Amino acid sequence: MIPAPEADNLPLRLVGGMHALLLSEKVRELVPIYLSRAIADADMPTRLQAVLQRHDAEPTAFIANDLQTNEVWRAARFIAAAHSLKAYNGSDFIASKLGASTSLNLVCNRFHLPLVNGYGP
Structure with a gap:
């Protein structure tokens, strides 16, 4: 079950899922987003949408689980x-x-x- 955006900080979970996807090295086109000034702000929505369309399962699985780092x-x-x-x-x-x-x-x-x-x- 996907968390409710207003109750479970869905944007933060989505960003965490995208970062996990980047760290998995499956999606190299995310790299410029994490580098300072490597991509224009106007280009970011298109790039993120393309990544999410091709790799929907990984971020969806990530945000469906409760985050716990326990550090x-x-x-x-x-x-x-x-x-x-x-x-x-x-x-x-x-x-x-x-x-x-x-x-x-x-x-x-x-x-x-x-x-x-x-x-x-």
């Missing part, structure tokens, strides 16, 4: 930032969820980062 280590910079902000002026660090892969960072206040004296529980 907790990426939260390290949030842990340090949150504790530094709190120590500096007493403010809390508030994170908002952008996509499924950021969900673990939303609970970074529960992680421990073992630097110097350590941050967090």
Whole structure:
């Protein structure tokens, strides 16, 4: 089942699926899209449409699955930032969820980062 665009961040999933297609090296015509100024903005819709027409199955399968990277280590910079902000002026660090892969960072206040004296529980 394809996620609902308004509920499941379909554009982000589609871009992730296209990037996965690029990384699979099946579609070399995506390369210029990821290179700075290698393709005119006006040419991008035509190129993307052509890729999607030829390789519909791969991005469709990608976006049909819930994205999970579970890379907790990426939260390290949030842990340090949150504790530094709190120590500096007493403010809390508030994170908002952008996509499924950021969900673990939303609970970074529960992680421990073992630097110097350590941050967090």
